[in-house]
Amino acid sequence: MPGTVHYHLQKLGKIPDPFYGRNELALQWVDEQDWELVKTIRISPKDAAQGRQELVFDGIDTIAEIFLNGKKVGQSFNMFRQVVVDVRGKLKPGANEVRVLLKSPTRYAWSQASKNHYRANADKDFKWETGESRESRRAWIRKVQCQFGWDWGVYLATSGLWRSSRLECSDAPRIASLQTRQIHLGPPEKPNRVILKVTARLQAASPQEGAMVFQCGGQVTSARTRLKRGENLIRAEVCLEKPKLWWPAGQGEQPLYGLEAVWQGDNGDTSRFSKRLGLRTLELVTAKDAAPSSTSGQAGESFFFKVNGRPVFMKGANWIPADALIDRCTPERYRHWLTSMTEAHMNMVRVWGGGQYELDVFYDLCDEMGVLVWQDFMMACALYPDTPEFIEELTEEARYQVRRLSDHPCIAIWCGDNEDLGGVKHWWLPGGAAQTTTAEARRYPGMYRKVLNALKGACEAEDPTRRFWLSSPSNGSFEGDPDDTTRGDVHYWKVWHGGKPFSDYLTVKPRFVSEFGFQSFPDLKTLQAVVPAKEMNPSSWVMEHHQRSPQGNLLITNTLAREMPIPKDFGSFCLASQINQAMAIRTAVEHWRRLRPHCMGSLFWQVNDLWPVASWSSMDYHGRWKALHHEAQRFFSPLLVSLEKHGEAVSVWATNDLPHPLVLKGRLESVTWAGKSVFKTGLEASLKPGESRRLLTVPFAKLLKKGMHPREILCFARLEGGNVIGENYTALVPWKWAPVEKPQVTAELWQGKEGFKLHVLSRNIVPFFHAELEGLEGHFAGDWKVLKPGEKYVWNWVPHFQKKPLKLSLAQAKRRLRVTSLYNLCR
Ligand code: BMA
Numbered sequence: 001m002p003g004t005v006h007y008h009l010q011k012l013g014k015i016p017d018p019f020y021g022r023n024e025l026a027l028q029w030v031d032e033q034d035w036e037l038v039k040t041i042r043i044s045p046k047d048a049a050q051g052r053q054e055l056v057f058d059g060i061d062t063i064a065e066i067f068l069n070g071k072k073v074g075q076s077f078n079m080f081r082q083v084v085v086d087v088r089g090k091l092k093p094g095a096n097e098v099r100v101l102l103k104s105p106t107r108y109a110w111s112q113a114s115k116n117h118y119r120a121n122a123d124k125d126f127k128w129e130t131g132e133s134r135e136s137r138r139a140w141i142r143k144v145q146c147q148f149g150w151d152w153g154v155y156l157a158t159s160g161l162w163r164s165s166r167l168e169c170s171d172a173p174r175i176a177s178l179q180t181r182q183i184h185l186g187p188p189e190k191p192n193r194v195i196l197k198v199t200a201r202l203q204a205a206s207p208q209e210g211a212m213v214f215q216c217g218g219q220v221t222s223a224r225t226r227l228k229r230g231e232n233l234i235r236a237e238v239c240l241e242k243p244k245l246w247w248p249a250g251q252g253e254q255p256l257y258g259l260e261a262v263w264q265g266d267n268g269d270t271s272r273f274s275k276r277l278g279l280r281t282l283e284l285v286t287a288k289d290a291a292p293s294s295t296s297g298q299a300g301e302s303f304f305f306k307v308n309g310r311p312v313f314m315k316g317a318n319w320i321p322a323d324a325l326i327d328r329c330t331p332e333r334y335r336h337w338l339t340s341m342t343e344a345h346m347n348m349v350r351v352w353g354g355g356q357y358e359l360d361v362f363y364d365l366c367d368e369m370g371v372l373v374w375q376d377f378m379m380a381c382a383l384y385p386d387t388p389e390f391i392e393e394l395t396e397e398a399r400y401q402v403r404r405l406s407d408h409p410c411i412a413i414w415c416g417d418n419e420d421l422g423g424v425k426h427w428w429l430p431g432g433a434a435q436t437t438t439a440e441a442r443r444y445p446g447m448y449r450k451v452l453n454a455l456k457g458a459c460e461a462e463d464p465t466r467r468f469w470l471s472s473p474s475n476g477s478f479e480g481d482p483d484d485t486t487r488g489d490v491h492y493w494k495v496w497h498g499g500k501p502f503s504d505y506l507t508v509k510p511r512f513v514s515e516f517g518f519q520s521f522p523d524l525k526t527l528q529a530v531v532p533a534k535e536m537n538p539s540s541w542v543m544e545h546h547q548r549s550p551q552g553n554l555l556i557t558n559t560l561a562r563e564m565p566i567p568k569d570f571g572s573f574c575l576a577s578q579i580n581q582a583m584a585i586r587t588a589v590e591h592w593r594r595l596r597p598h599c600m601g602s603l604f605w606q607v608n609d610l611w612p613v614a615s616w617s618s619m620d621y622h623g624r625w626k627a628l629h630h631e632a633q634r635f636f637s638p639l640l641v642s643l644e645k646h647g648e649a650v651s652v653w654a655t656n657d658l659p660h661p662l663v664l665k666g667r668l669e670s671v672t673w674a675g676k677s678v679f680k681t682g683l684e685a686s687l688k689p690g691e692s693r694r695l696l697t698v699p700f701a702k703l704l705k706k707g708m709h710p711r712e713i714l715c716f717a718r719l720e721g722g723n724v725i726g727e728n729y730t731a732l733v734p735w736k737w738a739p740v741e742k743p744q745v746t747a748e749l750w751q752g753k754e755g756f757k758l759h760v761l762s763r764n765i766v767p768f769f770h771a772e773l774e775g776l777e778g779h780f781a782g783d784w785k786v787l788k789p790g791e792k793y794v795w796n797w798v799p800h801f802q803k804k805p806l807k808l809s810l811a812q813a814k815r816r817l818r819v820t821s822l823y824n825l826c827r
Helices: 005-011 105-115 331-343 360-369 388-405 420-427 438-462 502-507 524-528 541-545 552-563 570-594 627-635 810-816 822-826
Strands: 035-043 052-057 064-068 071-076 083-086 094-102 148-150 153-155 165-170 174-185 193-204 208-216 219-227 230-241 257-265 270-277 282-285 304-307 310-312 314-319 348-351 372-376 411-415 513-515 601-604 639-646 649-656 662-672 677-687 692-699 713-721 724-731 745-752 755-762 766-773 778-780 785-787 792-799 817-820
Touching: 035 165, 052 064, 052 071, 052 174, 064 083, 071 083, 174 257, 174 270, 174 388, 193 208, 193 219, 193 257, 208 230, 219 230, 282 411, 331 360, 348 601, 360 372, 388 438, 420 438, 502 570, 524 570, 552 570, 570 601, 570 627, 570 639, 570 649, 570 692, 570 822, 639 662, 639 713, 649 662, 649 677, 649 713, 662 724, 677 692, 677 713, 745 766, 745 810, 745 817, 755 766, 766 778, 766 822, 810 817
Parallel strands: 314 348, 314 601, 348 372, 372 411, 513 601, 639 724
Antiparallel strands: 035 094, 052 083, 052 165, 064 071, 064 094, 148 153, 174 193, 193 230, 208 219, 208 257, 257 270, 282 304, 304 310, 639 649, 649 692, 662 677, 662 713, 713 724, 745 755, 755 792, 766 785, 766 817, 778 792
């Protein structure tokens, strides 16, 4: 430990890999058992005599009794809370036995549900494939909710110690938390000074005297204090002159300041706590529109984040737990995901409420890389109990998590839950699929309010610097429609779950989109590792197990037939589904970015997977980039050039997310598939920071030669200014009708100082050119591009998870080079 019982059983060879085939179903017994962890700790006579003796568990998963030398000393009901057990007087010099009895989470949830007199409605199926009740009990246990099955996830309800645990013996107090507030003085983008108001929370086992010393940015403040037994708050101020501000990725640097708090007891004992801070102001601006928005024609409320006084458009995606078995999430894997996000110009990630408050390494990396975090509290698609015990657990959890995380500059917002309000307002009305009774439906709004108000109260008390947002999606209040597009955040699912065409996205003009997504299959390699060869077909017995969205395969196949030529084999089908996914999300993001400042954020669903599965992710379980992640690198680029098709015309837009003005020149061109230029015109634009503007509209008639059909050409636009480049294209008909020709490409591998580079040049238009180095984990930066004839591209090879330099000659690498394109996937 830290870890899960499941993964330990797998490592010991007691159970097979739960991800392989349909193994998950045969492993359901694991979460129906109680498990026991035993450890012998040897302690010295000195430690056995210390004033403070505490067993500290940062996270017990989940229902547990804790025993020391055979006597029960503590318990746990919530995996999201720290458990501190006072064991003073119970330790003896020499061997001590610590035993943690982990109770079956599934049985606990079921017993709670039947013990109580009402149903907490929850979406998604409970052990759906084993044919057990469809009614979910997961809401009754404070545990990762998606471990009870989700529309992309396995049912593996783990047990274990999932964060670190330790025995602390000392005469010094425990520093339970250290929190700061910042007061910025001077211009918001360049303050002269930041005053840090620091609060340390000390837990002392006995009254004692000493000094508390705080250090930050070379400044030291200290105060003599007399501690009482129990909790003590010590406050101080540190003044930082000429502070260096922390910015989200793409807006500036991410300098971090170390803050250290040291208790120096007069008895000679010390304790310390250190963390890193980023100096920034952040505000969520929700202001009533003075007049109907010129974009939507409706008046509503803004919804945008202002960092250091500057409005920033949020670009990013939703994050789920990165592995169904958390112990397999190494820091290297976290680093890979976060680096991949910033490589795709993301500046925000939403830690979704059906998962977990992430491990420290996640937030540390977000701080370092400038990725803001939309942090949900861990409740999703369910109605949560309003029993006093449950509310008590939830508020304690919020206190602990907010104290733990609030100093991370990356955290932008606290949000109550995922889609629970939508459930109360829409899904769980009588007559719906949830079979809610009228009595239940009458009760639900009150229950929801009670739970959320308690959470809000705890959150706001612990962190007055951030907004508590009621639910995602919501308009910010209990009243009205949580899916209101004129205010608040929205989840837009009509294109996936509703089966509407991609163009439907263009009709939606929200203020901030925190979810919308489209599925695809992962890479064939990813599937081959968990699916036997004879099952390699999207709708086979095993493959359907690796597709959890009830309509998933139907929608992938239907929409492929709607947009794309039909792929020739299973591997090509997987890749074509990824192209289709990329096109769906590209349509939405480009549109919502064009709407800036009316719309100020677009986070797609979802960036990662927790096992190998067909899903909405842009990177698969192994961190392999799907076509969507490459496309994100283009559609999230700081200068977006985009082509909007409307009626029989195309408009060129430029959207500037950079913090400085741009003076741009370029051109719009239409080209035949064979590579002949048909129409060309110059483009010029000056853009203010944050400006998005339509530059030019050209009717089809001009883009085409007389007698030509729109399917015969593709339009390319490019704008350039200084070292900023934006480029893009649009087809005028669905890809399936485009007379794509056999690619005439040369793709040559070179070796530079920083590694391999692919030089790509084509004579005709090559849609979705894809290259890889077989057997190597990595990607070419620029991959899956629609190649413009005559244009030279240089794509760097970016290895994944590589610690040492690759020992591979150019000749060897060349033998591994594989290329394909839309044409090759279908013919
Ligand atoms: C969203 C999420 C998840 C779900 C996804 C895909 O609304 O919040 O609950 O996995 O849709 O259906």
